[in-house]
Amino acid sequence: EPGTNPGFLYQQNSLRDAMVAALNIGIFIKHSDRVRMANIAQMVNVLQAMLLTQGPKMVRTPTYWVFDMMKPFQDATALPVALDGPRYGVGQWVVPAVSAAAARDAAGVVYVALTNVDPHRAVTVAAKLDGVSAGTATGTILTAPTVQSYNDFDHPDVVKPAPFS
Structure with missing residues (x-):
C-alpha cells in the first residue's frame, strides 16, 4: 500500500478478498x-x-465480516448440500457461480453459507439438504457497490453485513 512500510506487508482488502475467504471456509466446512x-x-x-x-x-475489513458471519459453523456438524445454479467464468475457467456449505449446530439449527462469485449479477439458487425440513429462514448478506469496495478509516462501513430475505 502506498505510504506504508513494505516490510510490514500492510494490505487493504476488499469484497473480493472476502469472497475468497468465504470460499475457503466453505471448503474447510465441506471437508x-x-x-x-x-x-x-x-x-x-x-x-x-x-x-x-x-x-x-x-x-x-470485509474479511473480518466473513469470519464473523461464519461463527455458527464452529463446532457444528457439516451437512451435504446439493446446489443447482448458473456457472460463471472467463474463457476456459468456469465454476459454479454460487458455492454452498451447510451445517447443523448442537441445538439442531441448520446454517447455510452461500458465496456468489459472479460480480455482475445476483443469482437465484435452489438447494437441497437431505434430512432437513423446510422452515423459517433468515439471512445476512455481505455485499458492496463493487468487488473492489473496501472499508477504510474515513469510510468504515462500505462493506458490512445486512439482513437478507
Whole structure:
C-alpha cells in the first residue's frame, strides 16, 4: 500500500478478498471430516487482515465480516448440500457461480453459507439438504457497490453485513 512500510506487508482488502475467504471456509466446512481446525494467519495490519489500525483508529475489513458471519459453523456438524445454479467464468475457467456449505449446530439449527462469485449479477439458487425440513429462514448478506469496495478509516462501513430475505 502506498505510504506504508513494505516490510510490514500492510494490505487493504476488499469484497473480493472476502469472497475468497468465504470460499475457503466453505471448503474447510465441506471437508471437516479431515480439517479439524483452520485459522487466518494474520489478524491486524497485514495481508488479508481482519482489522486495520491507525493510531487510536480501528476498522473491520470485509474479511473480518466473513469470519464473523461464519461463527455458527464452529463446532457444528457439516451437512451435504446439493446446489443447482448458473456457472460463471472467463474463457476456459468456469465454476459454479454460487458455492454452498451447510451445517447443523448442537441445538439442531441448520446454517447455510452461500458465496456468489459472479460480480455482475445476483443469482437465484435452489438447494437441497437431505434430512432437513423446510422452515423459517433468515439471512445476512455481505455485499458492496463493487468487488473492489473496501472499508477504510474515513469510510468504515462500505462493506458490512445486512439482513437478507
